[in-house]
Amino acid sequence: MSGLLDRLRKGYGKKLVSLHAWNGWIVVVLALTGLILVGGFWRGFLGEGRVWIKWLHIVVGLASILPVIYYLLLAGKHWKQLKQKPWQRFNVLVVLGLLLGWFVSGALLWLFKLVGPGVSNAALVAHDLLTWIGLPYIIYHSLTRVKWLKESSRRTIKNDDRAAADGLHPAAPQPVYTRRAFIRGAIGIGLAATLGPSFLKWLGSSLGSVGGSQTIDKLIEENANTLVPDPVPLPASSPPMGGGAQGHFRVYTVTPIPAFSNENWSFTIDGLVEKSSKWNWEQFVALKRTVQVSDFHCVTGWSVYKNTWEGIPLKTLLKEAGVKPNAKTVKFYSGDGVYTDTLTLEQADMDDVMVAVMHDGKPIPSDLGGPVRLVVPKMYAYKSVKWLNRIELIEGEHVGYWEERGYSNDAWV
Ligand SMILES: Nc1nc2c(c(=O)[nH]1)N[C@H]1C(S)=C(S)[C@@H](COP(=O)(O)O)O[C@H]1N2
Numbered sequence: 545m546s547g548l549l550d551r552l553r554k555g556y557g558k559k560l561v562s563l564h565a566w567n568g569w570i571v572v573v574l575a576l577t578g579l580i581l582v583g584g585f586w587r588g589f590l591g592e593g594r595v596w597i598k599w600l601h602i603v604v605g606l607a608s609i610l611p612v613i614y615y616l617l618l619a620g621k622h623w624k625q626l627k628q629k630p631w632q633r634f635n636v637l638v639v640l641g642l643l644l645g646w647f648v649s650g651a652l653l654w655l656f657k658l659v660g661p662g663v664s665n666a667a668l669v670a671h672d673l674l675t676w677i678g679l680p681y682i683i684y685h686s687l688t689r690v691k692w693l694k695e696s697s698r699r700t701i702k703n704d705d706r707a708a709a710d711g712l713h714p715a716a717p718q719p720v721y722t723r724r725a726f727i728r729g730a731i732g733i734g735l736a737a738t739l740g741p742s743f744l745k746w747l748g749s750s751l752g753s754v755g756g757s758q759t760i761d762k763l764i765e766e767n768a769n770t771l772v773p774d775p776v777p778l779p780a781s782s783p784p785m786g787g788g789a790q791g792h793f794r795v796y797t798v799t800p801i802p803a804f805s806n807e808n809w810s811f812t813i814d815g816l817v818e819k820s821s822k823w824n825w826e827q828f829v830a831l832k833r834t835v836q837v838s839d840f841h842c843v844t845g846w847s848v849y850k851n852t853w854e855g856i857p858l859k860t861l862l863k864e865a866g867v868k869p870n871a872k873t874v875k876f877y878s879g880d881g882v883y884t885d886t887l888t889l890e891q892a893d894m895d896d897v898m899v900a901v902m903h904d905g906k907p908i909p910s911d912l913g914g915p916v917r918l919v920v921p922k923m924y925a926y927k928s929v930k931w932l933n934r935i936e937l938i939e940g941e942h943v944g945y946w947e948e949r950g951y952s953n954d955a956w957v
């Protein structure tokens with residue numbers, strides 16, 4: 545669009561130029577912060593910084609509506625000027641659509657507590673889809689219009705002219721056109737080749753969220769845990785009482801995904817209890833389990849509905865261990881060595897808080913926190929500690945991994 549903008553560098557044309565620049569920078573900031581937020585690679589070592597990046601993304605995202613509104617005020621005149629330029633009109637519509645779509649879906653995600661999991665789930669898929677389509681489009685748009693591309697094609701003309709004058713070889717009939725088309729094509733193919741596979745993977749898992757078991761089956765196949773024997777599902781689990789989970793889990797972890805074997809896995813309950821216990825896997829799978837169906841909500845906007853979890857109610861474990869009167873907090877440790885979280889004794893007494901061993905009648909795969917994970921259905925999923933291997937009863941308080949990084953200690957859905 546800079547070609548057009550060059551010609552508009554007067555009066556309101558100037559406004560359009562700076563609007564275009566502002567908009568460009570906003571998109572750059574949002575793209576960078578957004579990609580950092582979803583990129584699993586960054587999760588671990590950004591730690592606290594992630595919360596700041598999230599706020600930056602939200603604030604800039606909300607502000608991104610301002611240039612759009614401003615443009616819409618100037619749009620009438622601009623639109624007329626583009627009468628003879630259907631492609632530029634198309635481009636304006638695409639960019640406006642993207643910005644509005646990102647804004648609306650982003651605002652809904654920001655207000656996830658207000659709009660509820662159904663809406664924020666749809667908003668997250670829309671936000672992702674727009675990014676998958678919009679970001680490559682905008683990258684292509686900017687790469688094919690940068691100055692060096694034009695300069696290099698100008699240089700080509702000169703060289704070819706000189707070559708023709710020297711009589712070395714005749715100038716190609718349309719050197720500018722072919723060279724530009726070639727570079728554009730190359731950029732297009734390059735983008736498609738680098739982003740295509742991840743896009744298809746994302747598309748597969750998002751569409752899979754209608755009948756999500758497919759993706760979980762794949763995680764089960766890739767299960768890095770080698771614990772034997774497999775737990776035998778109760779009749780209520782197989783077939784799953786809830787009819788099979790709806791939605792798909794995004795694999796979240798702040799560490800590399802740990803893997804366990806019979807040799808290195810154990811489960812401990814200790815601290816302020818009458819009777820501490822430590823189970824190995826064979827002992828642990830022999831404990832009496834129950835089955836429940838519940839929804840699973842992450843604060844970043846996605847949910848998985850109707851999970852059939854089979855495991856030991858936390859309540860039962862605590863009762864058998866005998867909680868001492870001075871205990872105040874239940875602290876959960878992950879076998880990843882890093883992640884922890886807590887519940888108050890009162891919260892831990894809810895019937896549906898479960899130390900889960902199976903999901904939809906199958907062992908929980910390592911990616912999803914198996915062999916054993918906590919499930920706290922009434923709270924956001926950051927309370928649902930993966931690779932749970934120790935429960936400690938403590939007197940004071942403890943600040944969990946995400947709570948330390950800005951998440952609310954009040955995680956009620
Ligand atoms: N050990 C550990 N447990 C964890 C997390 C984590 O990073 N490490 N992430 C939490 C968050 S924020 C969510 S949404 C869920 C995600 O579960 P999933 O990876 O099985 O989808 O796990 C929770 N439990």
Ligand SMILES: [Mo]
Pocket residue numbers: 796841842843844925926
């Ligand atoms: Mo989460």
